[in-house]
Amino acid sequence: MSSNRSLEPSALSLNDLPWQVKFSNDRCTLCGQCTAVCPVKAIELGVFRKRTLKPSIRRQADQGVAQDVFYGIRQKTDVAHACIGCAMCTLVCPNDAIHPEKNPGLDRMKFHINQQGVPRRRGGRRNAAGSILDRIKFTRISMLTDPALDAGRHEFEMRTLLGRVLSPRENMKRLKEKGWIPPVREIYPLIIGGMSFGALSPTMWEGLQMGVAYLNEEMGMPVRMCTGEGGCPPRLLRSRFLKYVILQIASGYFGWDEIIHAIPHMKEDPCAIEIKYGQGAKPGDGGLLMWHKVNKLIAAIRGVPAGVSLPSPPTHQTQYSIEESVAKMILSMSMAWGFRVPVYPKISASSTSLAVLNNLTRNDYASGLAIDGEDGGTGAAYTVSMDHMGHPIASCIRDNYLNLIKIGKQNEIPIFAGGGIGKNGNLAANAAALIMLGASGVQIGKYVMQAAAGCVGTEEDRCNVCNVGICPKGITSQDPRLYRRLDPEDVAERVVDLFVSFDTELKKIVAPLGRSTSLPIGMSDALGIDDVAAAQRLSIKYVV
């Protein structure tokens, strides 16, 4: 703009943007790959005019003004086209001439992402790098009192139970009387949490399924994956691989017409049914698949028209009380599969989680409780929900586990923790900490996208455009031009890498603690933290 013109309130300069594209004219070959790949069209070919003065002490003719033109990259500064820092430009540049840099100052754009009165919506995470889980140390190392175990040589049994386990006496009684004993699955304690077909691209979903099948059938690791709320491809429903799948039902019931009709044709029961009541990233808010991603295929699987946004209501419409309707829903889902399939609710971590758990303890058909903490991810949500709503996972899991101990049901209702596990890359340490705080297993989502498919999202508000279907890696896009970038075979291979390396790391943690025969659920004496208040809150040791 010119200096003598009026300014619009939302007129921003490069300095106001969260990400600034640094570009080196010396190295650029003008190939145009960066501008072509940019998912938000933040950069374009720039034609720059440069005036050069040429003073001389000699003849008049030698003096003058030269007008040069050079070509380069211009970064747009309007809100709709602000750089998201995904660095795809860097990835495609043949000459390393371009890269985005995080604005070290205050990002003023934050005040303007509400044009036309629409607050910011995005995918991704809370964008807070701190993690209490990263600060928990494993301090009870056995050395001389107990010969340390060898993570590579000894026999380990890193398995957990998903399902309602009766008390030993009650189970014995029902065995004698040939009564109904709730179904229990023995599974791997690291679960791929609910990410729907629709939120994820077809290639990503296929890759995850293939990876999970390989882990089960070739590696002997009973890994399970949850569908999220978006139904399940009909062929998978009718295949033997369904046993590796946890089907999720949420308040929109998307895809459940197809699932219910497929029940008579199912060769195997699904691993479990997860009823989603809440999500850690946006507690109290429903699911959301924005219209950009609802193409013909997604619409068909979900049983909806194409091209419309699909918001799930914040709550199940049939729900009016936890005693009555939640119990009924759990019972109905159990009944649909002849009481052979575990059914459990997933809720967002909250100070009310305890009330839910207490209620479930009185319901024999409730097979567990999945709790999703504030650091959970989402495909689409309002920024305000993601950043400010929710409860940290560590203290929520701890409170719930200690409550189960109080009523003597700690082995009966497994608690699964989700939300921000491995957010800074420390997956095994975070998972082990939560297990020792009382979780029976953990669910991961973002970590799988990062490790198995190269999601570029970080805790610094990088990328986060999962909601509008322009994922530059093709992970959360329904646009074939984008998701063709992702080869399902490669994703499957990385899923296997992730789980096998996690398994080694988990053993490297539990072996020095002298644990190998069973998963150390609730082994809180092994944990310490360098913060008095946190130690007190989590009932673990304070160590400095």
Add this chain to the structure above:
Amino acid sequence: MMVFSFWPDTIMIKEIGDPLLLAGYLGLDRKELKARIIMAQGRQNTNYAIDLYACHPFFIKGYSTMTNGENTAFIPIRDFLTSRGIAAYTGYQSDSEVFAHILHYSLVELGLGIDGYKHVITPLQERDLAVHHNAGFLSHLKRTCRSLIIDGPNCVIGTLPDHSLFMVQDRKKLRPGVVGGKPGLYGFSSEICGLDAVIPDRDKSRDIQPMHLDTAIVGPDRQEVTICRQTEALNLPL
């Protein structure tokens, strides 16, 4: 010195010091003192806070155990036992006390035989379980008693109210343990030298060092050592 007598025919003495010196002081070699079973452990506890009560053996209603080892799964097991609503499940100054209480829980509360105890503390892994004669029952037992699974290196020596004696090892058999003797007199010891000191005139070729699947039992008649392997069929309480 602490002297307990919680049961009509049982005396438990705990004191710190040289075992021979203490035994001499108490005159334990007096002829009028008679015992069918003597359990002795000459060692202070090494895990958690040092406490006289944490010395072995541990006793509950006729069931008694003493252990050489460390139970790394102590906290979850303690939490499970204390939440059973059974007043006697208390104490736990030692991580080894839970062995006695698990024994009581398995045999009294669940009605298992001594052959079931090992299935509670160190259950078989999936591949062995699948081919076991009682696979169905044992899967249920493993799941429901998951919180009672011990970990770490442990050799447990115990007695039952019918005066049977037994020895079991941890899943990996990381601790020594030997059973031997002659009809009428049997010894259970961590080390062979202990057995040699007590019963030097036994047939040493019949000494048994139980391995990771074994429960060695000497019945009340004191005639022989029987070995119960975990892979064998069980006497079920069903």
